Amino acid sequence: MAAHFGSRLRRGATTTAVAAAAVAALAASQAPGVTTDDQGRQTTGSEATPDGNGDGSATGNGRYYTDLPPLDSPTASPSPGTGSTTPAGTAEAGIPATVLDAYKKAETALRSSKPGCNLPWQLLAAIGKVESGQARGGRVDANGTTYSKILGPKLDGNGFALIADTDNGAYDGDSAYDRAVGPMQFIPSTWEWAGRDGNGDGAKNPNNIYDAALAAGHYLCRFDRDLSVQSELNKAILGYNNSQEYLNTVLSWLEYYRKGTHEVPDGTGTLPSHSNDDGQGASPAPSPSPPKTPKPPKTTKPTKPGTPGDGGSTSPSPSPPPPSTPKPPSPTPPTPTDTVDHLEDAGTAKLTATAGDTFDQKVAVRTETKAGKAVAKVRVRFTIVGDTDATFTGGETVATIVTNSAGKATAPALVAGQKTGDFTVRATVVGRSVAGLDYTATVTEPQADALARTSATELTCVPGGEFADQVEVKATYKNAVADGVAATATIVKSADDATENDKGPSFKDADGKTVRTLKDLKTDANGLLKLPKLYADDTVGTFLLRIDTTGGATLTVELKVAAATTTTP
Structure with a gap:
């Protein structure tokens, strides 16, 4: 999801259409397991999504740039100033220096912490291009922080997902609805658990390209994915923004950057020109027609006395209709989350495992109204709290699950670390201030009988x-x-x-x-x-x-x- 930047000029329709068709064919042929839900969105199965937005998306499935790269392959470096013509695509291949450094540092960090993921920095560059135009063309300071916040549109259900405020405006300045934030466009509820400190300043700032790039890398590498496998790569991208068009666009930029790129000064990167909410897409807006001169109103002649059919009288002028009273706006119907009154345990057994093993039991809760009726389609966040190295399956300490038709949400399996003792698994409702439920989990030393x-x-x-x-x-x-x-x-x-x-x-x-x-x-x-x-x-x-x-x-x-x-x- 990206904010609007600059004017919206269009690249040639032929280049865009050919590139889009090629990448769409690639995605369709190499993305097994991708299906379409009842709203036409692409899904990738039932993976637990610790992202807090309920749509399996880091960004809330909102605005993003749809510009495609040139068909000409990029060059590894710009042509020297010797009078030769600069090859096509050179400007598009340039990535601002600090932004490029952040992508490469994130790749290095993930190579150490999650070596099996095989994350290429070009994937971060492709997503950064589509989400924010490489942080607005690299408008960042020496520490990698954007000069001003990059905010997506309100996620108020008007053209985008409906996500009520989850951070009281702390990240996005909006206390009514969430907005995607920063160069990698995380929604606040996702950043709350996925945020990372990529530049070592002790803070996790979604508006810092080092922090955001590292967070995006960890997000893409969830579920023990191997991004060198095409189907896993597709799932990771769809998990970032759940749209087939988004997948096609990111894959096209990934392939483009893999062929070569180069560093350009901060603030001089090429800005995208159109996004997925531009109406009809590739066609330029038609020029407005000149205004027409209004015709004078017709004069109504009075009827003469004795005219046949009028009883010999003059017809009176009709009275003007009374002004219509505007209808009051229809009240916004409550969302499922708005109706939740409390959380109930849904049969969670005693949580015990030996160090290094997977817990046999899972935490399960149910969202209910005040009358005790189950509420479906509510996001429940499970958080591991305490001095422990235990995680959920996939290595994360937070997981967000949407309740099923019975109002039940079941956390992913817990994996015990090497630290023994008790810790807490906390269940809370995302976007709703109701009391959470705490569950004690115990890790014991390995045993022999x-x-x-x-x-x-x-x-x-x-x-x-x-x-x-x-x-x-x-x-x-x-x-x-x-x-x-x-x-x-x-x-x-x-x-x-x-x-x-x-x-x-x-x-x-x-x-x-x-x-x-x-x-x-x-x-x-x-x-x-x-x-x-x-x-x-x-x-x-x-x-x-x-x-x-x-x-x-x-x-x-x-x-x-x-x-x-x-x-x-």
Whole structure:
């Protein structure tokens, strides 16, 4: 979605039509899974959309520029000033220096944080071109912040989506309806969770190209997408603005920038000239006709007395009609969100998982009226709160789901991180001030309920000697490999006395000192735990090595120390 900039001049209709047809064919042939909803919009399935607008769009599916690139391939750099003709497309291929730097830095950051996404900076450039004309041709300061806010139109349902205010005007200055903000045109409710600090100044500013480009990159890389796969790329673009025409336009600029581009000074970029709300599109507006000279009104002759048919009288002039009373405007019907009175739990079970695992349960809520009637088509935001590294599927900490016909919204699956303890999943209604619901989720340490040796070899040693074999065990939990499980190994006094023995076999620490208890042990990725070598003192007999794990698994291993047998000749 982009604001209007400058005059709306039109490029040749032939170039635009040919390019549009070519890209439309590409998108149609390589975008499986794209369907059309009952309003003619393109959709890409039922992915959960943590964007807050309910339409699966970062921008609210509003205004964007529809200019297509020239058919001539761009050049990697402008032609030198040697009198030669500048190749076609050079001006269009130029990207303002700071804006281009922001795109490339975002690509580098995503290559590190989400390497499987394969985000090309040219995709950010294509979206930036379509959304804001590369931040109004690069009108940004040295830190990348636009000199003035770039605002889209009011999302009041008049030609665009209807999105009531969600930020009290904090980002867009509008406390009645949301507007898309900044060079990448995020709506406030999406920026609230998707915003990033791309220039390291400690702030997340949608009007800063570094912040906005990095946020756009993360938004496109949701759901573990691989953007090197065409179908995944198409879904990502449609997720940004849910329109087939938008997809075609972005793909055309992506292909254009991939063929070559160059840096131009800030503020000198080429501005787009027309957008998707320009009426009939490519045709220029007709010249206005000269005003016609109004004809004088006809004079009505009075009827003479005795004229047949009038009873011999003069017809009176008709009385002017009374002024019509204007009808009062029809009241705006309430939206589904306006009718929500409260949130109810929808059968959420206890949320518990071990570190690194996916929770078996999901948070589910229902939106209801004051009378307890379910309300469909309401956006519910789920937010992970607290000191945790848990996320929803796809790596995000916020997800927005639209309630179904039963008024129910179910959050994506929770994935536990490595931090153990409790955190909160909070459910709130987007665009409506009603009390939210908090759910406590618990991440426990990895557990094992069974331990077994990986070898049946008897462990024996002579006094003062070294055991030939090291003790190795495998941990399982519910018959599955239990990796990362904490364990303790101790030489105990007896099967009934788990205190540490002061005699018998022992381990050695880094300084060679005797150690009969090992702590902070953990099983590896295969659930295996291999203990250090064991050494015997001068005491003979059978000793016990006890291994305990988190979760209650216990294994006792016999260690025998006996003098070497001699044979009499």
